[in-house]
Amino acid sequence: MAGILLSVACVVAGYLIEYLVAPIGPMFVEYLFGPIASVITYIYYYKGNSQCLRKEIDKLMLIRERVKHMVDEAGRNGEEIESDVQKWLKSVHEITEEASRFFEVEENAQRRVFCGLFPNFKSRYQLSRKAMEMVKIADELLEDGRFDRVSYSVTPRWKGFAPIEGYKAFDSRMSTSTKIMATLRNESVTIIGVYGMGGVGKTTLLKELGRQALEDKLFDDVVMATVTQNPDVKKIQGEIADRLGLRFDEESVAGRAGHLRERLKKKKKILVILDDIWARLDLEEVGIPYGNAHKGCKILLASRSLDVLSTEMDAQITFAVGVLTDEEAWVLFRKMAGDSVEDPDLQSTAVEIVRECAGRLLQL
Structure with a gap:
């Protein structure tokens, strides 16, 4: 019954459009015919609404291509795509598929009825109304598709802090390890030093401390770099950046330091481990914020020399690592x-x- 009434209304509206709306305009008809004004308006603007939808879909497809290029590039860089971007692409795919079906059906609406005497007003009304519904969705998607970035870096699973195969917490190490862990929990201590002769296992101890700190959730992240006797600042920056999933666009040491510093500051609590220090290392030059610059950043240093740690690196507390017992x-x-x-x-x-x-x- 409702379908019959709609068909009758559409035919009536069609006549009104042919003989009344065209001469005097739809706004006056809307005032004059109230209840069927929307039907008349949809039929009157049928072609315009269809063209509007086509334009909006074309613009949406161009934006989708741009976003897909960004997504493809992020994928090649091993980054994860943001969930809202994935949802947006899915919605765009759905509306463009729906629009494609709409334009196919629209061709049938061009056929005339009643022995070719009149246009199919019912189909035109339904399609015009559907077109405007899809235009509204397309407009919202165009607004939502203004992404500053579409992905985020994934911190690689670095094996440096995985359980160390064959590692044994000897009694001579347990006391030192326990004291260092307690110091890591002390908010008033920023720089901690570990010293001992070469080969006593400082590096192994540092890695185990880093693993334990992560396991106990003392820090949001732990990063580690090896300094060596002839330090290469770019290499140190690179090792830390690898752990953070950070890529440098800058070539200069200073530019990379600024980038690294800002990234480390985003971590509320982070432990930076620097192994094999032979002489003073300028933490500012590397890009490691500490003290008032970032109170959530702790630094754990290892060296063969107590003097290097205490005098040149300003370690607040130091721990000796001796040789194993016989x-x-x-x-x-x-x-x-x-x-x-x-x-x-x-x-x-x-x-x-x-x-x-x-x-x-x-x-x-």
């Missing part, structure tokens, strides 16, 4: 070399090796 060194050596060291013909040689290394086996 018993610990033997246990570790046997684990690494296998049960063959228990062979009477080899045992004396094995003991000599352990003594010669003076307990410095964690580096082997």
Whole structure:
């Protein structure tokens, strides 16, 4: 019944358009015919509404191509696409598919009815109304498609803080490790130093501390870089950036430092580990904020020299890492070399090796 009434209304509206609306304009008809004014208006503006939809869809497809180019580039860089961008692309795909079907159906609306005497007013009304509904959706998508960026960097899963295969927390290390972890929890301490002769296992200890700090959720992130005797600031910056999933566009050390500094400041609590320091390293030059510049940033340093840590790097607290005891060194050596060291013909040689290394086996 409703369909019949709509058909009658559309036919009546068609006549009104042919003989009344065209001469005097739709605004006056809307005032004059109230209840069927919307039907008359949709039919009157049928071609205009259809053309408006086509223009909006064309603009939307151009914007979609631009966004897809950004998405494709982000994918090549190993970045994750923002969820709102994915949702927007899906919505654009749906409305463009719907518009494509609309334009196919629209062709049938051109056919005339009643032995070719009159246009199909009912179809024109329905399509005109549908066109304006889709125009509204397309306009909203055009507004929402103004993305400053479409992706975000994914922090790579770095194995530096994974459980260390073969690592054993010896009694001689446990006390030091426990004290350092307690200091990491102390908000008043910003720079912590660890020192000891080469080969005693400082690097292994640092990695285990970093892993434990992440596991205990003391920090949002932990980054680590090796300084070496001849430090390369760009290399240090690069190692830290890799852990953060940060890519540098700048070529200069100063430019990269500014970029790195801003990225580190975005982390509310972060631990920066710098290993193998031989002399003063300018943290500002590298781009590591600390102290008042970023109170949530702690720095854990390792060096062979206590003087380097205390005097040149301003470490507030330092911890010594000594060699393993004879018993610990033997246990570790046997684990690494296998049960063959228990062979009477080899045992004396094995003991000599352990003594010669003076307990410095964690580096082997």
